[in-house]
Amino acid sequence: MASTALKAAGLASVVALVVAMLMRSSPQLLDQRLQAVLEGLERFERRHGVGAGTRVAVGYGACNDLFADAAEFFDHEAAEPHYSPRLLERRQVIDTFAYFFRHGAAAERYIENASLFDELVDNASGLPGAHFALGGNAPVMASRFVLEGCQVILAAKMTPELQQHLPPDLEVIGGEVTHDDIHLILEYKAGQTWGKFTAPRANRFIVHNDENNPLVKSLEPFGKELSAFEPNLLVVSGLQMMDNYPYATGQREERLQKIKDQMLSVGPKTKIHFEMASFAELDLLEQLTKYIVPFADSLGMNEQELPNLVSMLQYGNVSVISDSNPRVASALDQMRQLFRLLRDKSDAAGQRGVSRLHVHTLAYQAILTTKDSAVKWKNSGGAAAKASLTAHRHVCASPAVDTSRARLLLDDSFAASRLQNSRRVGVDSSEPVACWEEKLPEVVTICVAPVLVCTQAHQTAGAGDNISAAGLVLQI
Numbered sequence: 001m002a003s004t005a006l007k008a009a010g011l012a013s014v015v016a017l018v019v020a021m022l023m024r025s026s027p028q029l030l031d032q033r034l035q036a037v038l039e040g041l042e043r044f045e046r047r048h049g050v051g052a053g054t055r056v057a058v059g060y061g062a063c064n065d066l067f068a069d070a071a072e073f074f075d076h077e078a079a080e081p082h083y084s085p086r087l088l089e090r091r092q093v094i095d096t097f098a099y100f101f102r103h104g105a106a107a108e109r110y111i112e113n114a115s116l117f118d119e120l121v122d123n124a125s126g127l128p129g130a131h132f133a134l135g136g137n138a139p140v141m142a143s144r145f146v147l148e149g150c151q152v153i154l155a156a157k158m159t160p161e162l163q164q165h166l167p168p169d170l171e172v173i174g175g176e177v178t179h180d181d182i183h184l185i186l187e188y189k190a191g192q193t194w195g196k197f198t199a200p201r202a203n204r205f206i207v208h209n210d211e212n213n214p215l216v217k218s219l220e221p222f223g224k225e226l227s228a229f230e231p232n233l234l235v236v237s238g239l240q241m242m243d244n245y246p247y248a249t250g251q252r253e254e255r256l257q258k259i260k261d262q263m264l265s266v267g268p269k270t271k272i273h274f275e276m277a278s279f280a281e282l283d284l285l286e287q288l289t290k291y292i293v294p295f296a297d298s299l300g301m302n303e304q305e306l307p308n309l310v311s312m313l314q315y316g317n318v319s320v321i322s323d324s325n326p327r328v329a330s331a332l333d334q335m336r337q338l339f340r341l342l343r344d345k346s347d348a349a350g351q352r353g354v355s356r357l358h359v360h361t362l363a364y365q366a367i368l369t370t371k372d373s374a375v376k377w378k379n380s381g382g383a384a385a386k387a388s389l390t391a392h393r394h395v396c397a398s399p400a401v402d403t404s405r406a407r408l409l410l411d412d413s414f415a416a417s418r419l420q421n422s423r424r425v426g427v428d429s430s431e432p433v434a435c436w437e438e439k440l441p442e443v444v445t446i447c448v449a450p451v452l453v454c455t456q457a458h459q460t461a462g463a464g465d466n467i468s469a470a471g472l473v474l475q476i
């Protein structure tokens with residue numbers, strides 16, 4: 001009796017001790033895991049370098065970004081979430097913002113009322129913390145390639161003042177303009193509240209009244225230089241600036257056909273990457289799947305663009321809003337589906353077709369490459385690691401990763417597919433990048449790297465571009 005009681009007491013105290021230790025040490029254990037993942041990713045990143053003399057041509061466009069805090073900008077505004085296909089009045093802008101904000105979804109919209117847009121810009125530039133910076137997908141990607149030691153040309157029209165914000169080694173082709181197009185970027189943090197809404201993740205709402213970029217006016221001058229430059233990689237980006245713009249009938253298709261011709265004009269040594277963006281307009285996404293997507297070797301996109309593209313290719317429709325934090329298994333299934341859809345179409349049309357997919361999400365980076373295609377991509381594991389580290393560095397605006405400002409959203413392991421009996425892939429803390437092969441039926445390599453999610457977001461605009469370019473640079 002007594003001894004049982006003693007044992008029970010002893011057990012209780014051991015349990016209490018273990019619980020106390022766990023409680024005390026669990027933040028420490030967590031930090032150890034973060035530290036191990038960080039070191040593992042950095043090791044992967046260092047293992048691979050950028051080839052000497054790598055040449056990259058990046059299209060299209062540039063603008064002057066005005067950053068402001070979204071909640072502050074719309075402070076004290078009552079809103080009813082509503083998606084307006086055209087933005088003409090102040091009320092439509094506010095309600096459309098609410099529509100995206102409550103889902104934490106990125107959006108980029110054209111405001112056709114110029115005086116309304118000027119007023120928005122005036123108001124935003126007066127807010128504390130508001131600031132201008134060089135913007136557009138193409139300049140961000142181009143600058144990242146320069147930073148990584150590549151020789152780079154960029155297709156864009158801009159003022160000499162704006163050009164001063166670019167690295168001096170970057171050659172801009174497209175000619176000068178008298179004033180730059182402004183993009184107003186309203187940013188918000190995860191958990192930020194505005195009125196009765198709370199944002200589930202950090203993101204931004206972008207509006208513009210741009211006249212050069214929707215017409216891709218740098219395309220022709222760029223084409224004159226492209227073949228002589230003989231790039232290892234041609235990047236097609238910035239095409240969401242063609243979203244919701246009042247084109248004349250057939251004008252957009254005409255411009256897209258010209259971009260397609262430019263993609264077809266490069267030699268077999270040039271790989272072609274198309275960077276997606278949030279295309280709100282159904283027609284544009286449909287046209288892109290016809291004129292651009294089938295002619296790219298590589299596609300980069302985020303977790304919201306992926307299901308939209310799959311849905312467009314499969315059903316010819318899209319959902320504007322999708323899961324902002326999908327499980328790895330769902331994203332990978334969608335990537336497999338996208339790969340099959342695109343390969344089937346390109347085989348039928350006799351084109352070279354997609355051989356690389358990079359999906360960047362908040363929690364992880366996933367890269368799929370073909371093994372035996374004519375177009376070869378190397379170092380997928382290193383590319384996934386570098387993309388992951390770039391995600392943290394960019395959003396935290398710091399070249400060093402500080403684990404006290406980082407969080408892992410990925411568990412110790414994940415299912416490789418939602419199909420029953422799919423295998424589980426471990427996320428080893430010291431070797432955090434998981435790579436394996438699959439038959440789709442073509443043999444592909446899939447690599448997944450966890451992201452050390454930045455918990456104190458400084459900048460989200462341009463993150464996808466930096467991340468995509470950082471991944472590409474190790475693979476060409």
Ligand SMILES: *[C@@H]1O[C@H](CO)[C@@H](O)[C@H](O)[C@H]1NC(C)=O
Nearest residue numbers: 088089090113114115116119
């Ligand atoms: C354009 O915006 C201005 C300024 O906000 C507003 O007064 C005007 O009514 C708007 N025009 C249209 C067609 O809605």
Ligand SMILES: *[C@@H]1O[C@H](CO)[C@@H](O)[C@H](O)[C@H]1NC(C)=O
Nearest residue numbers: 090116117119120121122123
């Ligand atoms: C700009 O700010 C003024 C003064 O606060 C306000 O009356 C006006 O509605 C704002 N304009 C827009 C387009 O938000």
Ligand SMILES: *[C@@H]1O[C@H](CO)[C@@H](O)[C@H](O)[C@H]1NC(C)=O
Nearest residue numbers: 311314315316317318319320
């Ligand atoms: C798209 O079309 C498919 C098939 O017609 C349908 O099942 C699906 O619900 C549609 N999706 C959206 C977002 O409209």
Ligand SMILES: *[C@@H]1O[C@H](CO)[C@@H](O)[C@H](O)[C@H]1NC(C)=O
Nearest residue numbers: 140143144390393394395466
């Ligand atoms: C992202 O790209 C921009 C433009 O090159 C650069 O200024 C910024 O430092 C980059 N951020 C990171 C973290 O690479």
